[in-house]
Structure formats: C-alpha cells, structure tokens
Amino acid sequence: MSSTAEHTAVEEALRHIKPSVRALGAYTLRPYEPRIKLNQNESPYDVPAALKARILKVAAERPWNRYPPFVAHNFIGAVAEATGWPSGGILVANGSNELIQAALAVTVGPGVSVVIPEPTFTLYRLMTEVNGGEVVSVPLDGELRFDVDAVVHAAQRTDAAVVVLCSPNNPTGAALARDEIQRVHDATGALILLDQAYVEFGGYDALPLLDEHPRLVLLRTFSKAMALAGLRAGYLLAHPNLVTEINKAKLPYNINFFSEIAAAEVLRHRQLLAPQVNTIREERDRLHAALAEMPAVRVFASAANFVLLRVAEHRTVFQRLLDEHGILVRDVSGYPMLEGCLRVNAGSPEENDAFLAALHAILEPQ
Numbered sequence: 001m002s003s004t005a006e007h008t009a010v011e012e013a014l015r016h017i018k019p020s021v022r023a024l025g026a027y028t029l030r031p032y033e034p035r036i037k038l039n040q041n042e043s044p045y046d047v048p049a050a051l052k053a054r055i056l057k058v059a060a061e062r063p064w065n066r067y068p069p070f071v072a073h074n075f076i077g078a079v080a081e082a083t084g085w086p087s088g089g090i091l092v093a094n095g096s097n098e099l100i101q102a103a104l105a106v107t108v109g110p111g112v113s114v115v116i117p118e119p120t121f122t123l124y125r126l127m128t129e130v131n132g133g134e135v136v137s138v139p140l141d142g143e144l145r146f147d148v149d150a151v152v153h154a155a156q157r158t159d160a161a162v163v164v165l166c167s168p169n170n171p172t173g174a175a176l177a178r179d180e181i182q183r184v185h186d187a188t189g190a191l192i193l194l195d196q197a198y199v200e201f202g203g204y205d206a207l208p209l210l211d212e213h214p215r216l217v218l219l220r221t222f223s224k225a226m227a228l229a230g231l232r233a234g235y236l237l238a239h240p241n242l243v244t245e246i247n248k249a250k251l252p253y254n255i256n257f258f259s260e261i262a263a264a265e266v267l268r269h270r271q272l273l274a275p276q277v278n279t280i281r282e283e284r285d286r287l288h289a290a291l292a293e294m295p296a297v298r299v300f301a302s303a304a305n306f307v308l309l310r311v312a313e314h315r316t317v318f319q320r321l322l323d324e325h326g327i328l329v330r331d332v333s334g335y336p337m338l339e340g341c342l343r344v345n346a347g348s349p350e351e352n353d354a355f356l357a358a359l360h361a362i363l364e365p366q
C-alpha cells in the first residue's frame with residue numbers, strides 16, 4: 001500500500017473507535033531497568049522459597065492441556081476461609097484491575113455519574129470514560145486528605161451510580177476511617193467501589209462493613225503485600241446478588257490455573273508473609289520520618305507501602321536518582337494537585353538507606 005492509501009485505510013478503521021476513547025491517553029509506564037526499583041509499590045520480598053516450591057509442585061502435577069475449572073473454587077474457597085465471606089459473594093480475577101473494569105462495565109454508560117476523589121489511581125477515570133460515563137471529580141483537601149462531605153454532596157447532587165474510593169489512596173497514601181466509609185454509603189444511593197489494594201499496610205479494613213452495607217463492593221489484590229505482582233491475582237467481595245451481575249462482565253477463565261493455585265496457597269499461608277509486611281510497614285514509617293527531617297522535602301502521611309513527597313525541581317531529582325544512583329521512583333507530578341511530587345515505595349531496609357542517602361546527596365550537597 002502507498003503511504004497515502006494506507007493512511008486513508010487506517011483513518012477508515014479508526015473512524016469506528018468511539019471519539020471519547022480516541023480523546024483518552026492510555027495507562028502507560030516507561031520501561032527502565034534500575035538497580036533499585038521503588039516505582040510500582042511492589043513488595044521488595046519474593047514469595048518464601050518453600051511456598052514457591054509447593055506452588056510449583058501443585059502446578060506441575062496438574063494437566064496443562066485442560067482449561068482451569070469454570071469457577072475458580074480453590075482460590076474462591078481460600079478467600080472465603082480468609083475473610084469469612086460466602087463464596088457466592090466472591091469474584092476472583094487476573095488482578096484486581098480486571099474487577100474494577102468489570103464493576104464499572106456493568107454500572108457505567110452515557111449519562112451515568114461516577115464520583116471519584118482525585119488525585120487517585122487513574123484507571124477509575126479511564127474505565128469510566130471508556131464506558132461513556134461522566135466523572136464527577138472531587139478534589140482532596142489541601143493536606144491531600146479525603147473531603148468526605150464534598151464526596152457525599154457530589155454523589156447526592158449528581159445522583160451518582162458509583163462512588164470510587166481508594167483507601168489507602170494511591171498515590172497519596174491517605175486512608176478513610178470506618179465512619180467515613182459508612183457515611184458515604186449511608187448518605188448516598190450509590191455503589192461504593194472501595195479499592196483496598198494497600199490495606200495490609202494500614203488504614204481501616206472495611207471487611208466487617210460488608211454484611212450491613214449492601215452497596216459496598218470491596219476490592220483486594222495480591223500484587224502488593226502478598227508479593228504476587230508477577231502472577232496477577234485479585235478479588236472482589238460484595239453481596240452475592242451484586243456479584244451475580246458483575247460476574248456477567250468478567251471473561252470466562254480469566255484467571256489461569258497457575259495464578260489461581262499461587263494465590264490460594266499464598267492466602268492459606270499468609271502468616272509466612274506477615275513478617276515481611278511488618279517490615280515494610282516499619283520501613284514506610286522510617287522513610288516518612290527521615291524525609292520529614294529534610295528541610296527541602298515535604299512528605300505526606302501515608303497508610304500504604306509508599307510515601308508521597310514534594311521537592312523543588314522534582315524532575316532533576318528524579319533523573320539524578322536514576323542516572324547517578326540507579327534508583328527509580330515514580331514521578332506523579334502530572335496528577336492534579338501533585339505538582340513537584342514523587343512517589344517512593346518502601347523497599348528493603350538497604351534499598352531505603354540507599355534512597356535516603358542519594359536524596360540527601362542531591363538535595364543537600366556538602
């Protein structure tokens with residue numbers, strides 16, 4: 001094809017993409033290969049070797065030519081045991097992002113309002129807009145805490161179908177208290193999509209609220225505290241009648257048997273991961289305290305496994321950390337309200353020492 005003919009043909013094809021989608025930017029992450037990786041909020045610790053060996057053994061014994069079971073009984077059973085929630089109210093998936101997508105697919109369409117406190121995880125907005133819905137953005141307050149009154153008012157004013165809450169929030173680290181979650185649920189008619197990807201590190205765990213709050217939908221992941229980011233596993237808890245509906249937007253066999261086995265085993269043996277999670281929490285606090293001592297840094301309170309900080313010339317700081325020290329952090333300065341901000345997850349104690357020393361050298365050269 002000549003390049004003009006090809007161009008015309010491609011334009012013909014693109015004509016069928018929804019204008020609202022063409023106007024969006026995709027969720028992306030630039031690839032780097034740093035010495036110290038503190039940019040994706042992953043666990044710095046791998047799954048313990050004995051547990052890994054067990055997972056590999058179970059997976060090796062299973063026939064790989066057969067589809068996984070239609071319902072992921074093993075994984076769902078492990079979630080039911082761990083949470084005490086009935087299996088009919090549990091959906092599992094290839095990462096919790098997939099369940100955010102499914103929950104928004106069955107609720108959002110043109111003319112439907114979704115209240116999203118921002119800045120937050122960008123996928124909520126992206127999925128709302130792909131589905132043609134209206135994002136009703138509610139800014140965090142000046143200290144980057146949730147403005148719960150404003151969230152409630154926005155949901156009431158727009159008769160929102162969904163309020164998305166991320167607690168602890170990514171990328172700020174702020175968490176909601178029990179009564180705040182209850183208030184958003186009780187004062188609105190919306191589904192409350194509560195993403196608790198970081199709750200093992202702090203903040204109120206809303207599991208006990210599920211029973212008496214039928215519009216609450218809880219999301220959990222294995223990508224952070226559970227050290228399985230590479231295998232992609234997550235779950236959703238809600239009233240079984242809601243789960244029946246959300247399930248309709250989930251692809252069949254969405255979770256492969258290997259991830260299913262790994263997630264179930266890790267969940268059943270999560271006490272083996274508890275020391276790691278404790279260390280990460282302590283290291284988060286140590287990072288916060290050390291950063292608070294640096295006059296050139298503003299650091300925000302965090303209940304997650306990362307901290308958000310603001311520095312002058314953040315782009316130079318980001319680049320020098322990478323080029324001179326091999327340390328990759330996340331530049332989140334493009335989010336609303338986060339000018340000059342970087343997000344840094346707690347790594348191992350040695351990695352955090354290296355980060356603090358590097359930042360000190362960059363900001364306060366002798």
Ligand SMILES: *Cc1c(COP(=O)(O)O)cnc(C)c1O
Pocket residue numbers: 041094095096097098121166170195197220221222223224229232233234
């Ligand atoms: C990391 C993260 C997740 C996890 O997504 P997975 O698809 O389970 O890896 C979900 N929500 C937020 C806000 C996150 O930061």
